[in-house]
């Protein structure tokens with residue numbers, strides 16, 4: 235089996251992750267909602283743009299650093315929040331956060347993480363965001379906010395596209411739902427990956443670490459916690475609640491899950507300092523646009539009043555450069571670093587970030603652009619009329 239050093243692209247890391255994980259666990263990372271149309275469009279949408287290079291420019295030194303919501307990052311790529319990362323490798327979030335810090339970029343910890351706010355806070359001095367929802371129990375929400383503040387998180391990231399869970403059919407077929415079922419298929423599948431089981435079983439039980447001890451009258455087991463979290467999604471949440479949360483936090487605040495210019499404007503009006511253009515990696519509502527498709531109109535609407543960040547479908551450095559040329563301040567990615575985590579723990583996440591960093595730098599040099607801040611509309615062209623690049627994505 236090829237080692238990490240043989241993984242030269244995010245796609246190579248994905249192949250390695252697939253070989254190491256039980257099928258159901260790989261599907262849990264990989265899957266999207268219903269027919270996975272939006273999930274595929276997130277990646278293929280980048281193929282609708284081509285890069286326009288300049289020649290004979292001195293690119294002996296290039297700058298990849300930028301600033302997002304007042305924080306300097308060395309690479310315009312932020313690690314998206316992903317729940318229960320210890321499912322993919324026994325170290326989970328404990329492997330991801332230090333790798334992000336080494337790269338000099340932001341790690342966003344999910345509310346549904348398998349390592350707690352405080353443990354990650356104490357583990358690294360790297361820049362960190364905490365991802366949150368407006369749950370039914372507002373006291374619990376306030377408690378999470380104060381815990382994030384106390385543990386030194388720089389910003390909050392409010393996810394607004396989970397009124398309820400999307401219909402992820404791979405998980406349903408695999409018996410992975412809010413109440414996991416040990417189906418014969420799941421057991422057989424798991425038996426083929428003894429290494430993954432060995433590591434999982436010799437590490438502490440998988441938990442929703444941020445709600446441990448917070449579920450009234452119940453144990454802290456994963457199944458109970460998952461049902462509790464599911465019951466906390468509140469369909470009555472509105473802009474007033476988001477505004478309430480911005481006031482509670484009183485600091486850098488991004489809203490994740492925005493797909494229209496109108497909603498982006500509203501985010502800024504209620505005081506958000508970041509707008510994350512995202513469809514949750516195609517895992518929530520299917521048939522919504524890919525972030526790259528709506529990015530230009532959202533950049534236009536926000537008009538510099540907040541940082542616009544693109545989340546979803548980024549698999550190449552060139553994807554990041556296209557998003558920046560269309561006006562994003564930075565990108566976010568989830569699956570790319572999870573492939574790395576599953577492929578090789580902390581070293582695998584390092585590898586995923588190094589691959590993307592190398593591609594950003596190399597492509598910037600080849601485009602004749604010495605600084606990411608100089609990327610603009612002249613470096614990118616839509617090629618819709620020709621039906622996009624012939625592409626394997």
Ligand SMILES: Cc1cc2nc3c(=O)[nH]c(=O)nc-3n(C[C@H](O)[C@H](O)[C@H](O)COP(=O)(O)O)c2cc1C
Pocket residue numbers: 262263264276314315316317344345346365393490512513514515516517545546547548566567568569570572
């Ligand atoms: C396994 C997995 C778990 C996720 N968990 C969360 C989560 O807890 N909170 C959240 O806001 N987004 C979550 N997301 C969505 C990511 O933050 C991000 O929007 C998505 O992965 C971007 O698409 P990409 O995977 O193509 O980069 C999750 C995504 C994946 C793949």
